[in-house]
Amino acid sequence: MNCRHAILQHSIWISLLWITCTTQAQPAHHVEAAPGAAAQATWIWYPGDFEIWLANNMQNRRTERGSFFPPFWKLDNHYVLMDFHKDVELAEPEQINVFVEGNYILKLDGKGFEGTPQQITIPAGKHRINVKVFSRDNVPAIYVKGKTIVSDSSWLVTFEDKEWIDETGKTSDISATVWLKAGSWNFNDPAQRPSAFKLAVQPQSAVATTKNGGSLLVDFGRETFGFIRLHGLQGNGKLSLYYGESKEEALATGTCETLDRVEVNLGSKRDSVMVLSKAFRFVNIQTEGDVTVDSVSMLYEYLPVANRGSFRCSDTSLNKIWDVAAYTMQLATREFFIDGIKRDRWIWSGDAYQSYLMNYYLFFDVPTVSRTLMALRGKDPVTSHINTIMDYTFYWFLGIYDFYQYTGDKTFIQQTYPRMQSLMDYCLQRRNKDGLMQGLSGDWIFIDWANGLSKKGEVSFEQLLFCRSLETMALCANMVNDTKNAELYKRLAADLKTKLFSIYWNDAKHALVHSRVDGKPTDNVTRYANMFAIFFNYFNNEQKQAVKQHVLLNDAIQKITTPYMRFYELEALCAMGEQKYVLSEMKSYWGGMLQAGATSFWEEYNPAKQGAEHYAMYGRPFGKSLCHAWGASPIYLLGKYYLGVLPLSPGYATWVAEPVLGGLQWMEGKVPTPHGDIDVYCSTSKIKIKGSEGTGTLRFKSQAKPSCKGAVIVSKGNNVYEMTVEAGKEYEVKYKG
Template identity: 25%
Template sequence: MMIVNLRAFLFLLLLVISSSIYAQLPPVFKGRDTAGISRDPRTRMYLSPTRILWKSDSSGTYVKDAHQLLKPGNGQAELVNKDLVTLKNDGVHQPGILLDFGKEIHGGIQLVTGLMANQKPLKVRIRFGESATEAMSDIDTLSGATNDHAIRDMIVELPWLGGMEFGNTGFRFVRIDLIDPGRELLLKEARAIFVYRDIPYKGSFHSSDERLNEIWATGAYTVHLNMQQYLWDGVKRDRLVWVGDMHPEVMTINSVFGYNEVVPQSLDLIRNVNPLPSWMNGISSYSMWWIRIQRDWFKYQGRRDYLEAQRGYLVDLLGHLISKINGNQEALDGNRFLDWPSSENKAAIHAGLQAMMIMTLQDGAELCRVLGEEKTAVRCDQAISRLKKHVPEIGDSKQAAALMAMAGLIPAKKANEYLKIGGTKNFSTFYGYYMLQAKAKAGDYQGAIDNIKEYWGGMLDLGATTFWEDFDLDWTKNAGRIDELVPAGKIDVHACYGAYCYKNLRHSLAHGWASGPTAWLTEHVLGIQVLEPGSKVIQVRPHLGDLTFAQGTFPTPHGLVTVKHTRLADGEIKTEIDAPEGVRIVR
C-alpha cells in the first residue's frame, strides 16, 4: 500500500513540475512536450573588471584607453562610438590586456564592440585564469595549463557593432589579445558573466579573530561556487560529482545554506550511474562516503521521504560492503583511495579503509533502524564488532591517524600527538577537515584553531579568494601572490607546485573539498552539534580557545538558531541562544 501511495505521490509531483515549466513557456511553445525542457536553477550577473593588471603596450599606440573597461556597462552596442578601448594590431605588435575581476567566479565573458571601419568579423584570443599567471599562459607540456573539463583558452570571432558571450569555467582573470594582423578592435565593454545559485547565506560566523572570520567566509563561498547544476569539485577542473569529495561540501552546505536541492540531486545522480556492484567513481571509499553523507544529510535536514527513496540501494550497498570483510579486516577492491597525498601509502590506506568501514557501517545501521531494516542493522553491528578487533598501524599518515581516532580504533589523544608533529606539515585540503575533527575529539580545540589560521590562512596570504585543491605551507616561502604577475626572484606558486592530477597550472584554485574549516568552526567554536534528525535537538557547547567572543547563526528546517558566546573577565563563557519553535536546545 505504501509503495502504491509513493508512486501516486511521485506522479502528482511530476505533474506539478511539468505544469510549472509549461506555465513559464512563451505562448509560441505552449504545444510542446515539456519532457525535453528543464529550468536552469542558476542566475547570471554581469561584473565589470576591478583593474587592468597588464597591457602589452603603455604608449597608447596599440592599447589605448583601457581604463574605459572599468566603467559600469549595459551590454548594449551603440552607434555613438564613445569611450571605447582601442586595440591595434599592425602585424608586428599583437595587443593584449589582462583584466582582474577581483574575486574568483564561475561563468564567462561578455564582449561588446563598437562601430569599426572594417565590418568583417575579427579574431581575438581569450584566456581565463584562476591566477594571473594562468591567464597569461600557453597550453603546453611545461606549465600544465589545459583546456580539460572547460575551454579556458580559445580563439573566437567578434562581430562589427555587436555583443558576444564566451566561456564556461572558473576564473578571476581574463586576458584578451587581438590576433588578426592589420586590424583594429574597438571594445566598449568586457564584463564577466557570473553564473551561480542565488541563495541566501543563512549560516554565519563572526569572532574576535578576523582571520578566522575570513576563512569561514572563504570556505562558504568556495562551496557556493561549486553548487552549479550539480555539486562539483571545482569550477575550472573536476567539474564532476565526486561523491567522497562531497562530504566536506555537504557539511558546509548544512552549516551555511541549509537544505538545497543540489545535494540530493547529486547523490541520486552518482547512485544511478553506478549500479551495484560497481563502486561510486570506481572508488570503494567513495561508496562509503555516499552512506556517510546520507546519514549526515538526514540528521541535519530530516527528509524522511528522501531517505525512504534510498532504502533498496542502501541495504544492498551495506550488504556489498560487509561481503568485503575478510576475517576482522577490510578487503575492499576497486580503487583503494583516501586522498591524493596518501595514495601511495598502502599501510595508511588499509588503516583508513578499516576505520571508514566501521564508521560507514555505524551510519548504515543508524539509517536502517530509522527505516525499520533491523536485519541489516544487526548485520552491520556484527561486522563492526569484528572490524574493531583489528587495529592497523597508522602508516606514518595523518590521514589514517585522523580516521582511526574518529572511528575509535585508537584513542583520540594518541592520534592528536601524531597530528601535532610538524604543525600542519602533511595536512591536505580534503582530509584536513578530518584531522581537525580528530583534534576536536581529543579536546585540542586551540590546536585546531591554530592549524586553521596557519594552513588555510596561508592560501589567503597568497591572494586566494577561494580554497585550493591542494596546499603545502612550504609553498609560501619566497612565493609571489596569485593575484599579481610574479616578480623576478619570486616563486610562481600556481605554475611551479602541485602533484598527481593537479600539477602546475592544472591545479584547481577553487575546490569545494577544502571548505572543512567552515563546517568545523560552526560545529566546534560556535559549538553547534545536531543530536536528532531534522535538527530537532541541538547541543550548544562552545570552545572559544583564545577568542574573546564568537557569534553566528545556524540554519535548521525550522528556522535559524542564533548563538553568541562572550568570554567574561573571570574567564567564564556567557552564552546567549535564540532558537525557533521546533528546536530544543541542550547545553
C-alpha cells in the same frame, strides 16, 4: 579531484555561438501555502531521474584547452517510460490542467482519454488519475494543477507497472509493482519546465583591463565563474581567450588549463557571449587579423542560495577566513556540490561529503544535498565503486545518514534504501577471505594526495570507513523496518570493528598502523585512520589521548598538505577539546593561503612553496584548483566546534550548543536548521542563545556558579553546566569563562 596522470593536451578551434544576453531560467523559490489556500503544484518525476539527467549534462561540459573531457566512470540515464498516478476523492467535480514533458496518455479510472488533453474534469467521488509518459531526451515529468488536485510528492511513480491483460480483457493484478513517491525540486510554474533548467546569471564588470598591442588582460578582482562577454567585437580573423585563476596562468598561453578560440567574421560591431561558462579571475584576450574588442565584462553564473549561517568574532583574520570559505562554497555550489570550478566540474563523492557538512552550517540547502547524493549513486546494477574510488563509496553511505540527522527527512532514506542495499552488497562481495576490503582490479584507493602514501594490502583507513558504512546501513535498515538486515549489518560492523583493533592497533606505536600487507601489519603510522577513529568515537579515552600526543601532535608523522584531510585532522583535535590549537592552525594554514593571494581556498597548500609554485599539480604548471570546495572547512569547524551546535536527534528535534571560545574574546553566529536558526553569542563572561525549533541543551564550562533568568542551570561536575533552551525563547547566561 582530477586525473593523477598527466593528460596529453592539445588545442582545437571552436566556433562562437552568437547569442543575445538574457536572464536564464532558474528555479522558483518554494512558497508555503497559507491555511485554506490552494495547494502548491510542482513538476514531478521519478526520484533521482532528473538529478541523473542534470548531472550527465553538467559533467560533460568539462573541457581542457578546448578538448571535450568526459568523466572516468559509468554514467547512467533516466528511465524513459514513467507511470504517474494519484488517488483522489472529491466532494464536487474539479477541472485540472495537465502539462507534460514527453509523449503521454492520460487515464481516469483506467480509461484513456482521446488524444493528449491538457485539461479534463474529474467527477465527484473516488478516482485514480494516471499519466503515462515517454521521453527519451528529457526526464518524463508532469505538472498537474486544479483547485485541490496538484502534482506533488504525494503522487506515486514507477518505471514498470507490470500490468497485462488476459484473453477476456481482464486487467492483471499489479501488486508486484514498486511505487515510490514522486521526486521534485521547486519548478512550481507550468512554464518552468525541468528540461529548460539553467543556473542564474548576473552581469559583472572587470576591475582592471590592461592593453598591450593586440591583447587585453582583464582582471575581475577575485575568483569567479561565468560567461565572458565581448562588447563591440568586429573585424575578420581569430580571437583567443586564455583563462587563468592566476595572472600567471592567463599569460601562459601554452599551458593554461582552459581556453576558447573563435573565428570572427563581422563587418559591424556586435556584443557576444562565450558558449561555455568557465572559472577564472584573469582572462588574456589575444586577436589576430583586424579583430578588435571595445571592452570585456562577464555574466556571473550561480545557484541562487542564501547564506543562512554566519560567524563573527574578535579576531579579524578569522572573520576573513570565514568570509572567503563562504565564498568558496558559493562558487562550488552549482547544480550539485562539485569539487573545483576550473578543472573538473564533476561530482566527486569525497569532496561532496565535506560540502554536505559545510552546507548544513552555511546554506542548509537540502535539495542540493539530495540531488548530489542521488546523482552520485546512479542506477543498478553496481559495476564499480562511486567515482571508481573505494573510500568514496563509503563517504556516500556516511552522507546518507548525516542527511537524516540534520534534516529529519525519513522519506529520502526510505526511497534510497534499496540502492543503499545494492551498493553495500557490491562491497560485501568484494571482501577478501578475512572479511576486509582490499583494492581489486578497477578500484582506486585514494585516501589523500600525499607523496609516497602506500595503498598496498588492507589499509586500515578503508576498514574504518567500511565499518562506519555498515553501522549506517544498520541504522537506516531500522528506519525502514528491515529488522533482519539491520541485525546483519550490526553484526558485520561489530565483527569488523573487532578486527580493526586486533589487526591494526599497535601498543608500542600508541596508534592504528596504516596497513596490513601479506598478512602482516606494517609499522607505518599515518594520521588518517587515527583521526577518524577519534570523532567516530571508536577509541576509549586512553587511546584518544595517546593518539593525540603520538600522532596528531607529532611532527614525525607525515604531515597533511591538503585542506581535504586537514578538515578531518582539525575536527579530531576539536573533538578532543583542542580549539585553541586549532584556531592557531586555521589562521596559519588558511591565513597562509590568503597571504599568498588566494581569493578562494585551494585544492592543496604547502607553505614551503613560493610564487607560481603554488599553482602546479598533477605534473602541470597550473593543474591545481584555486577554488576547491574542500578548502571551505572552517565553516563547519567554527559552526560545530566553536559555536558548538549540532543536532542530537533527526532534524534538530533536540540539539546541543556547547560554545568554546578557544582563545577568542567573543564570537557570535547563526546555525541554520530545517525551520529556522539557532543564534549563539559567547564572550568570556556572557552567553546568549535562542533556538527557533526543537528543544536545545546549552552546555558550557564556568569557573564560578552561573546564572540565567527564566532557566534552571544544572551542574554536571568538573565546572560543566547545562540548561534547557526552549524554542522561541532568548536566554542570557552570566558565567566566568
